[in-house]
Structures are given as C-alpha cells and as structure tokens.
Amino acid sequence: MRRVRVFGNSHVLAWREGWAQVAAQWPDVAMTFFALPDKVHSRYLLRGSLDFAPRRTVTPEERARAVAINGCEAVTLAGHDLAVWVGLPWQPEAALALAQAGDPYPLAGARPALGPGFVAAALDEAADAVLAAWKAETIPAGPPRPVLFGRPVYAATCRGSGHALYAPWRDTQAHGAAAMALLAAHRDRLSARAAALGLDFAVQPFDTLDDAGATQADWLAEGGGMVDPADSAARGDHSHMNAGFGARCIAAVLGRAGFGAGA
Amino acid sequence: MARSPYHGLERRAFWRTGVEARESFASSGLFRPRFPITPEMRVATAGSCFAQHVGRALRAAGVAVIDAEPAPAGVSDKVAKDHGYRLFSARHGNIYTPAHLAQLAREVWDGFKPAEPVWPLGARFVDAQRPSVEPLGLASEEEVRWHRARHLAQVARAWAGADLFVFTFGLTEAFVHRDSGTVFPMAPGVLGGEYDPARHVFHNFGVAETVAAFRDFAALLRAANPAVRFLVTVSPVPLAATASGAHVEVATVRSKAVLRAACDEIVAEDDGVDYFPSYEIVTSASARGRFFAPNLRDVTDEGVATVMAVLRAAYGLGDAVAVPEAAALPPAAGGLEETRCEEMLLARFAAGAGPGAGGS
Numbered sequence: 201m202r203r204v205r206v207f208g209n210s211h212v213l214a215w216r217e218g219w220a221q222v223a224a225q226w227p228d229v230a231m232t233f234f235a236l237p238d239k240v241h242s243r244y245l246l247r248g249s250l251d252f253a254p255r256r257t258v259t260p261e262e263r264a265r266a267v268a269i270n271g272c273e274a275v276t277l278a279g280h281d282l283a284v285w286v287g288l289p290w291q292p293e294a295a296l297a298l299a300q301a302g303d304p305y306p307l308a309g310a311r312p313a314l315g316p317g318f319v320a321a322a323l324d325e326a327a328d329a330v331l332a333a334w335k336a337e338t339i340p341a342g343p344p345r346p347v348l349f350g351r352p353v354y355a356a357t358c359r360g361s362g363h364a365l366y367a368p369w370r371d372t373q374a375h376g377a378a379a380m381a382l383l384a385a386h387r388d389r390l391s392a393r394a395a396a397l398g399l400d401f402a403v404q405p406f407d408t409l410d411d412a413g414a415t416q417a418d419w420l421a422e423g424g425g426m427v428d429p430a431d432s433a434a435r436g437d438h439s440h441m442n443a444g445f446g447a448r449c450i451a452a453v454l455g456r457a458g459f460g461a462g463a
Numbered sequence: 464m465a466r467s468p469y470h471g472l473e474r475r476a477f478w479r480t481g482v483e484a485r486e487s488f489a490s491s492g493l494f495r496p497r498f499p500i501t502p503e504m505r506v507a508t509a510g511s512c513f514a515q516h517v518g519r520a521l522r523a524a525g526v527a528v529i530d531a532e533p534a535p536a537g538v539s540d541k542v543a544k545d546h547g548y549r550l551f552s553a554r555h556g557n558i559y560t561p562a563h564l565a566q567l568a569r570e571v572w573d574g575f576k577p578a579e580p581v582w583p584l585g586a587r588f589v590d591a592q593r594p595s596v597e598p599l600g601l602a603s604e605e606e607v608r609w610h611r612a613r614h615l616a617q618v619a620r621a622w623a624g625a626d627l628f629v630f631t632f633g634l635t636e637a638f639v640h641r642d643s644g645t646v647f648p649m650a651p652g653v654l655g656g657e658y659d660p661a662r663h664v665f666h667n668f669g670v671a672e673t674v675a676a677f678r679d680f681a682a683l684l685r686a687a688n689p690a691v692r693f694l695v696t697v698s699p700v701p702l703a704a705t706a707s708g709a710h711v712e713v714a715t716v717r718s719k720a721v722l723r724a725a726c727d728e729i730v731a732e733d734d735g736v737d738y739f740p741s742y743e744i745v746t747s748a749s750a751r752g753r754f755f756a757p758n759l760r761d762v763t764d765e766g767v768a769t770v771m772a773v774l775r776a777a778y779g780l781g782d783a784v785a786v787p788e789a790a791a792l793p794p795a796a797g798g799l800e801e802t803r804c805e806e807m808l809l810a811r812f813a814a815g816a817g818p819g820a821g822g823s
Contacts, residue, residue, distance in 0.1 A: 293537075297538075306606055315601060316601070317546065321545065
C-alpha cells in the first residue's frame with residue numbers, strides 16, 4: 201500500500217470528496233487529508249522533521265478548530281510515498297492582468313502587443329512573489345518533498361460579480377486566447393522556477409478552464425458563486441470547487457507521480 | 464544726470480540680492496511662468512532622462528500627465544520602466560535631441576520613413592528608433608514594424624491630446640544615417656545594429672539646427688493640436704561620453720551652451736513656449752556642486768526635489784516646499800532617484816571600444 205498525504209487549506213475538501221469518488225481506481229493507494237482554514241493555515245509551518253504543525257502564533261482556539269476538523273492539530277509527511285500541499289497561492293491574476301492590457305503576440309487591428317521580454321520579466325516578477333509567499337527556500341527536502349498544488353483559478357461565475365478581485369476575469373472575457381496563453385506561460389515559468397529550487401509545482405488540469413482562463417462553472421462547489429444575488433459587488437465564493445474537480449486534480453497528481461492513471 | 468537703467472530693478476536682478484541673499488530657490492523669483500499649468504490640463508512629456516523627473520513631479524502635483532501606452536496593472540515600476548513604460552507620455556524612450564523629436568513628429572504626421580528602421584540584436588530585432596523599450600528584442604523584423612505602427616498611433620494620440628507639451632533638451636550629439644539624414648537615438652551598436660562608418664556619421668548639432676528642429680516639431684504638433692503650448696528645459700546632466708573628439712567636459716559645456724542658447728531663441732520668438740530653468744538650478748554656483756552625486760554627473764534626489772519644488776511653486780501646484788539654499792542643507796543622504804538612461808550603457812565602452820554618443 202502506498203501512502204499519500206494531502207494537506208493544506210480549505211481547498212483540500214474538494215480532494216477529500218473527490219477521493220471518495222475515485223479511490224477504487226487506485227486500490228493500492230491510501231490517501232489521507234489534513235485541512236485548515238486559510239487564516240490558520242498561513243501560520244502553520246512544514247518543519248524539517250516533516251511535521252506540518254502550528255507556529256506559536258496559532259491560538260488555542262485555532263488549534264482546537266484544527267482538531268475539530270481533522271482529529272489532530274498536526275500531521276507528518278514522514279513515512280509517506282507522496283505528499284501534496286494543496287491550495288497554495290500562485291497569482292493567476294498576474295497573468296490575467298497582463299491579458300487585460302494586451303496580447304502576447306501582434307494581432308492586426310487589435311490591442312497592444314506585449315513584447316515577449318516584457319511578458320517574461322513581468323511573469324518572473326510574479327513568480328518571485330509566489331516563491332516568497334511559499335517561503336520556498338524553507339520547504340524541507342523530504343522525502344517526501346511535497347508537490348505544491350496551486351489554488352483553483354476562480355470559477356467563471358466570478359465574472360458576474362462586480363468585486364475588484366475579479367476584474368481581470370471580467371475584462372479578459374473577450375480576449376480568451378490572450379488570457380489562456382498568458383496563464384499557461386505563467387504556470388510554466390513558475391513550474392520552471394520551482395523546479396530550479398527542487399520543488400514540484402502543479403495546478404489544475406487546464407481542460408477544467410473555460411476558453412478565457414476561468415474554471416468552468418460546472419466545477420464550482422455547491423453553494424458557491426454569488427452567495428448573495430442581491431449584492432452584485434459581493435466577493436462571493438468562486439474559489440471552492442467540487443468533488444469532481446478534486447478527483448481530476450488527484451488523477452493528475454497521481455499520474456505525474458507515477459502512480460498510474462487508475463483502474 | 465541720467466539715472467542708471469539698473470535703478471529700481473527687482474532684487475532678483477542683482478546677484479547679491481538675487482543669489483547671495485536668497486532664502487530658497489522656490490521663493491526667489493527664479494522662474495515666472497508665461498502661462499499657467501493647472502490640474503485640469505493634460506500634459507505630455509518627452510525628452511532626455513531628466514524629463515522623467517518632470518513628468519513624475521507634475522503627476523505628483525495632481526496634473527494629468529498623459530500615458531497613452533500604459534503598463535499592465537500590477538507590474539512593478541522597475542519592470543515597466545525597463546521596457547519603456549511609465550517614463551513618458553508614449554513608449555518612445557528617451558528623445559535626446561530636437562532633431563529626433565522633429566523626426567518622430569514627421570513620422571507620425573508627415574509620412575517620414577526612417578532609414579534602418581529595424582536593427583538586429585543577435586538573433587532578434589529591435590526598433591532602431593527606440594531600441595531600449597524591448598531590450599531583449601523581438602522575434603522578427605515584421606513584429607518590430609507591427610509594434611512601431613501601433614506605437615506611432617499612440618504617439619499621435621498622446622501629443623494631439625495635450626494642452627501642454629514638456630520637452631527636456633538633452634544632447635546635441637547624435638549618430639545619423641549618412642544618406643538619408645535619419646537621426647538615431649543611440650549610436651548603432653550600443654543597443655542593436657552595427658556601427659558602419661560608411662553608413663553612419665556622427666553629427667554635433669549647432670544652435671541654428673536645434674532651433675530649426677524644434678520649430679519644425681512645434682509646427683507639426685500645432686497642425687494637429689493648434690492650442691498646445693510648450694514648456695522646455697535643458698537637462699543639467701553632463702554627457703556620459705562624447706564622440707566629438709573633445710574632452711567630455713568641454714563637450715558637455717559646448718552641448719549645454721548650444722541647447723540653452725537654442726531655447727532662448729525659441730522662447731524669444733514664440734509666445735507659446737516657456738523655458739523652465741532646471742539646468743540653472745542644478746548647476747548654480749550657489750548649489751556648490753551638491754546637487755550632483757559623487758560621480759559629478761548624476762543629479763541627486765535633493766537636486767531633483769529642488770528643481771521640482773521651484774516648478775510646483777511657480778505654478779502653484781501642490782504644497783510647494785521652500786527648499787533652502789544648498790549651504791544650509793545637511794549632506795545629501797545618497798539614493799539617486801532612478802531614471803531610465805540607456806545611454807549609461809555607454810559606460811561599457813569606457814575602456815575605449817565602440818562608437819557612442821553620450822548624453823543626459
């Protein structure tokens with residue numbers, strides 16, 4: 201039996217529910233989950249001992265919350281064949297913001313063309329910010345060294361919100377090719393930068409996206425979306441995805457880790 | 464006995480009261496504008512490195528400085544400016560000479576086609592008229608031409624929409640295409656292309672040429688934008704290098720003298736043009752050289768702040784801070800305001816290789 205530890209913030213939920221749907225396809229895999237509210241997750245530390253445990257700033261109430269969710273307040277990656285750290289920031293909005301301003305290639309009569317050198321520099325800058333947010337240099341070598349899995353791209357339903365957070369997706373809806381090209385470029389550059397540090401970075405399969413760089417609305421978790429239809433500017437929840445989405449991500453990660461495509 | 468013509472003149476007319484005894488540049492009447500600048504005005508900026516400060520100061524004072532080719536939101540100033548964004552009202556990079564300025568206007572409105580529009584940069588290509596905006600180059604000559612066509616449209620939009628055009632004269636030295644007279648912003652070979660004495664020739668513009676070039680530019684801009692007015696300055700930044708054969712210090716004084724004299728002629732005969740004395744403020748004897756960094760070339764933050772305080776005070780923009788005379792100030796705290804000055808690349812040639820016009 202091969203042991204897989206999935207841990208992270210609230211996005212772990214989709215993975216856990218997804219695993220319930222597809223576990224039978226990997227009968228030799230035992231997958232366990234550990235999830236924290238993002239506010240608490242950001243104050244947990246993956247230590248050199250491979251324990252994912254709270255810092256001193258995590259309050260007793262928050263520790264109790266972790267126990268209530270998971271049955272324990274800390275977990276270890278030691279003894280696992282694979283670990284996946286789910287829900288990490290990767291700034292897809294940085295790529296979409298470039299697509300707001302122009303296209304990564306000349307198009308007759310169209311918007312400004314962003315030079316490849318400029319795009320590369322801007323995406324490198326975004327990658328720097330992501331690596332800093334991950335505190336990449338402190339992630340222990342393992343084994344296993346966790347796969348860093350980016351949070352889901354906002355669902356297409358976000359375009360119905362007037363919240364500023366979603367402006368890049370609203371503004372690029374008519375420029376899908378640019379959005380997709382820049383999003384893929386960002387993913388690839390970030391993966392390469394992470395790989396140079398010995399880190400494996402992955403995100404949702406891009407076929408879960410629509411043609412303008414938002415996660416297809418069908419993948420959104422039940423209860424998500426606008427939340428309050430009376431408030432068009434509300435942030436809502438366009439971020440948390442459903443079990444089917446989790447299952448797709450699991451299949452992608454297990455596949456790239458050499459666990460096979462599932463029975 | 465007739466009274467002296469100096470009798471009754473203002474205090475600012477006399478060195479003792481106008482310089483020795485003044486409390487601050489900003490309050491000394493150093494500059495009296497011909498026309499107002501108001502927050503409602505739309506301002507376009509262009510010129511040498513120093514002109515970037517002018518645009519930033521005006522923007523900070525609440526003036527609407529045009530940016531016709533904005534960088535995407537969220538991109539840092541460093542990355543943006545490294546690629547020609549957020550420097551001037553369009554992404555044309557530094558324009559050091561009035562001849563280059565006039566040439567760009569002719570390209571925008573008069574059908575001018577520059578010679579050697581595309582320079583190779585290794586296996587890639589750059590726009591020879593603004594090689595700094597894509598320092599790594601583009602994949603093909605066609606792509607460069609596509610970008611330039613779009614850029615020219617944005618230049619037209621920026622300049623035609625301006626109530627005020629601010630230009631800082633930077634240099635008199637340039638490299639020119641021998642057959643066509645096309646002026647290049649940088650010497651061939653510095654940021655692309657290859658210097659070929661059979662095709663490229665050094666030219667050091669004189670006063671008459673400088674005046675004529677600016678007037679040509681002004682005429683073209685006024686044809687598109689009749690109400691526009693101009694504010695001109697001379698960059699106080701010395702040349703980084705000269706190809707004139709003279710010592711760089713001698714060449715600097717020659718260049719600045721030509722530009723200053725040209726500005727005087729332009730302003731004297733055109734009510735729609737005003738001159739702002741940034742050159743005089745930074746190089747003033749009363750500054751005792753302290754507005755220059757230890758390399759005696761870069762203008763310090765304090766020098767830039769002083770210039771901009773005078774500008775704001777003169778136009779009543781923002782809360783003008785009285786900047787005391789240099790002697791009363793503590794030593795400069797280092798930290799030069801960052802400008803994008805691609806001609807600093809010429810420092811690579813300091814060991815003696817390659818052609819390169821220096822500038823400010």
